[in-house]
Amino acid sequence: VTxxxxxxxxxxxxxxIVGKNEPLYEAEFHKMGGTSxxxxxxxTRQNYFVLHSALDLVDKASWTTNxxxxxxxxxxxxxxxxxxxxxxxxxxxxxxxxxxEDSIKxxxxxxxxxxxxxxxxxxxxxxxxxxxxxxxxxxxAVARRYLS
Amino acid sequence: MSKSVxxxxxxxxxxxxxxxxxxxxxxxxxxxxxxLIRDYDSIEEIxxxxxxxxxxxxxxxxxxxxxxxxxxxMTVPTCQNLKDTAExxxxxxxxxxxxxxxxxxxxxxxxxFSLFMYENPLALFVELPKTNDMPxxxxxxxxxxEDLKYSNLYCGILRGSxxxxxxxxxxxxxxxxxxxxxxxEIRVTLREVLQDGAGDDYKEE
Numbered sequence: 081v082t083x084x085x086x087x088x089x090x091x092x093x094x095x096x097i098v099g100k101n102e103p104l105y106e107a108e109f110h111k112m113g114g115t116s117x118x119x120x121x122x123x124t125r126q127n128y129f130v131l132h133s134a135l136d137l138v139d140k141a142s143w144t145t146n147x148x149x150x151x152x153x154x155x156x157x158x159x160x161x162x163x164x165x166x167x168x169x170x171x172x173x174x175x176x177x178x179x180x181e182d183s184i185k186x187x188x189x190x191x192x193x194x195x196x197x198x199x200x201x202x203x204x205x206x207x208x209x210x211x212x213x214x215x216x217x218x219x220x221a222v223a224r225r226y227l228s
Numbered sequence: 229m230s231k232s233v234x235x236x237x238x239x240x241x242x243x244x245x246x247x248x249x250x251x252x253x254x255x256x257x258x259x260x261x262x263x264l265i266r267d268y269d270s271i272e273e274i275x276x277x278x279x280x281x282x283x284x285x286x287x288x289x290x291x292x293x294x295x296x297x298x299x300x301x302m303t304v305p306t307c308q309n310l311k312d313t314a315e316x317x318x319x320x321x322x323x324x325x326x327x328x329x330x331x332x333x334x335x336x337x338x339x340x341f342s343l344f345m346y347e348n349p350l351a352l353f354v355e356l357p358k359t360n361d362m363p364x365x366x367x368x369x370x371x372x373x374e375d376l377k378y379s380n381l382y383c384g385i386l387r388g389s390x391x392x393x394x395x396x397x398x399x400x401x402x403x404x405x406x407x408x409x410x411x412x413e414i415r416v417t418l419r420e421v422l423q424d425g426a427g428d429d430y431k432e433e
Contacts, residue, residue, distance in 0.1 A: 200251075200353035202258025212355055 094175040105210040134161040164188035187226040238323030254352035271375040282384020290389040314341040340417040394422040
């Protein structure tokens with residue numbers, strides 16, 4: 081499988097929250113007014129694969145700095161993976177086509193606030209998949225605000 | 229007792245009460261409810277348990293209310309009818325213990341009233357799961373979260389405290405913000421005025 085860049089990948093943003101054992105939340109954000117009619121299946125799977133393979137690099141990078149925000153941990157073709165580590169070692173990973181550091185940092189911080197509020201819900205068990213529609217809507221709104 | 233007097237006493241008493249951290253309070257209650265969910269199978273039992281706990285709390289609340297008002301020199305005039313009682317409970321009582329203010333609506337026959345709460349300190353951060361989401365411990369039928377009265381504690385508190393002043397009531401949670409409504413509504417219906425100690429002032433309407 082060759083990882084060839086397509087028009088779609090630079091406009092597609094993939095955001096995944098990874099817990100200890102499994103992904104807890106996934107969201108794809110398409111830039112508004114993009115020319116692609118829809119990402120093909122192989123490109124979507126490729127994106128997940130890229131994020132998954134970046135996990136090792138995240139672990140490596142987490143030892144180098146005190147910050148929660150790990151900036152770009154991996155570059156593949158024209159895409160970059162940025163990561164944010166929460167205090168409980170939950171990883172927020174964003175696959176993007178080269179956004180400014182600042183907007184990504186703000187995005188991660190806002191999602192972190194939403195995540196903390198979610199985890200205060202007594203019905204949400206820590207490190208389990210996130211199914212709240214409320215959280216999903218809010219994350220997408222934050223993404224629209226900071227990443228388009 | 230006029231509304232503004234009740235509200236003013238409420239504010240003054242609230243200022244003098246020792247305070248607890250709201251988040252700690254809400255999180256503690258949240259873990260209590262989730263433990264109950266783990267222990268009991270049916271939602272009705274959980275609602276009942278919450279009400280019973282509220283009852284034990286309410287029984288102690290009234291004495292504290294009267295003692296504190298006297299201690300701080302605030303006279304609470306005797307209530308002439310259920311309407312006055314409702315005002316005192318909503319404006320002074322809730323304000324004093326929880327720091328929130330409630331609205332009261334009397335029922336047309338005067339035997340019941342509804343308390344409307346716009347904010348609920350017990351349910352900070354809470355979002356009820358959808359019906360299909362949470363598996364039960366014993367692998368029985370999935371629970372219907374629409375039936376859970378998360379803040380049923382309040383009903384017990386009202387029942388307990390009013391019983392100490394010889395009013396036997398039944399309280400029910402009608403509308404709950406957690407279930408998607410606009411406000412929290414609790415309906416309190418007067419069942420009986422108990423004989424012991426009730427003077428001529430209280431008349432069953």
